[in-house]
Amino acid sequence: MSTDPYAGFKAAQREGWALFAPLETLTTPPAGLLVEFAGVGAGERVLDVACGTGVVAVTAARRGAEVRALDLSPVLLERGLHNATLAGVPVDFTEGDVEALPYPDAHFDVVLSQFGHMFAPRPELAISEMLRVLKPGGRIAFSTWPPEMFTGRMFQLISQYLPPPPGISATTDWGDPALVSERLGSAVKELTFLREIMSSPALSPAHYRTAFERTAAPVIKLVETLKDDAPRLAAFRAELEALITPYLKHNVLRQDFLMSRAIKC
Numbered sequence: 203m204s205t206d207p208y209a210g211f212k213a214a215q216r217e218g219w220a221l222f223a224p225l226e227t228l229t230t231p232p233a234g235l236l237v238e239f240a241g242v243g244a245g246e247r248v249l250d251v252a253c254g255t256g257v258v259a260v261t262a263a264r265r266g267a268e269v270r271a272l273d274l275s276p277v278l279l280e281r282g283l284h285n286a287t288l289a290g291v292p293v294d295f296t297e298g299d300v301e302a303l304p305y306p307d308a309h310f311d312v313v314l315s316q317f318g319h320m321f322a323p324r325p326e327l328a329i330s331e332m333l334r335v336l337k338p339g340g341r342i343a344f345s346t347w348p349p350e351m352f353t354g355r356m357f358q359l360i361s362q363y364l365p366p367p368p369g370i371s372a373t374t375d376w377g378d379p380a381l382v383s384e385r386l387g388s389a390v391k392e393l394t395f396l397r398e399i400m401s402s403p404a405l406s407p408a409h410y411r412t413a414f415e416r417t418a419a420p421v422i423k424l425v426e427t428l429k430d431d432a433p434r435l436a437a438f439r440a441e442l443e444a445l446i447t448p449y450l451k452h453n454v455l456r457q458d459f460l461m462s463r464a465i466k467c
């Protein structure tokens with residue numbers, strides 16, 4: 203029997219993210235930016251945490267790194283293997299949890315996560331695991347959503363309709379440089395931040411919303427929860443479209459994301 207108090211939450215995440223694959227077209231460009239920001243080089247041992255379909259892992263492997271990638275979702279890992287095969291690069295994909303990484307201490311030169319480790323319910327545990335498997339002098343780098351940008355605000359809207367279970371940290375906390383700095387603490391040095399822009403094509407706010415209702419775990423779950431409450435579901439959809447509208451111009455939704463990088467002491 204599992205002793206993880208969040209086992210049920212993680213089982214739901216594992217199922218919920220299974221439909222994420224189409225969104226890899228949106229996360230592919232930022233993956234290129236994260237791998238460059240982390241300065242991944244040939245021959246380095248790299249770990250991609252919460253890898254989804256492996257966009258970061260494959261990008262790092264194409265630079266000649268020796269890459270391992272881990273995610274809760276077996277469906278996405280299978281797609282990751284397909285992506286690595288298409289690219290003609292080896293990536294070792296493993297099913298697992300960022301809060302209990304199945305790797306030895308001080309094993310990797312670089313540990314990365316793109317819009318991934320922020321979904322772990324216990325940020326302190328996730329970060330301590332990511333730092334544990336990193337060599338002293340190695341780099342940790344991750345991308346997250348600032349709370350005041352579209353995706354951060356969407357997560358906050360979702361929490362208003364469907365509050366997270368007690369004790370679970372807000373994913374958008376990871377988009378706040380002050381909190382990132384606090385969580386990494388004295389275990390790292392040379393903490394650096396860079397904001398970049400992510401662009402997502404959409405024909406209308408409803409077009410973007412429906413794409414997310416089909417693919418993004420938190421939105422899928424909320425819509426499923428509200429399926430028998432038509433007025434509340436309609437209210438959520440209207441609020442989400444209102445949130446999308448100011449970010450959408452010339453058929454592209456543009457928003458900043460935050461990249462954080464540090465060296466393990």
Ligand SMILES: C[S@@+](CC[C@H](N)C(=O)[O-])C[C@H]1O[C@@H](n2cnc3c(N)ncnc32)[C@H](O)[C@@H]1O
Nearest residue numbers: 219229252253254273274275299300316318321
């Ligand atoms: C928004 S997707 C990002 C996927 C990928 N990194 C990308 O940029 O395309 C979030 C991913 O986090 C994974 N995830 C959520 N909680 C996790 C956990 N506790 N351990 C490992 N992976 C987790 C999900 O399965 C999903 O693949």
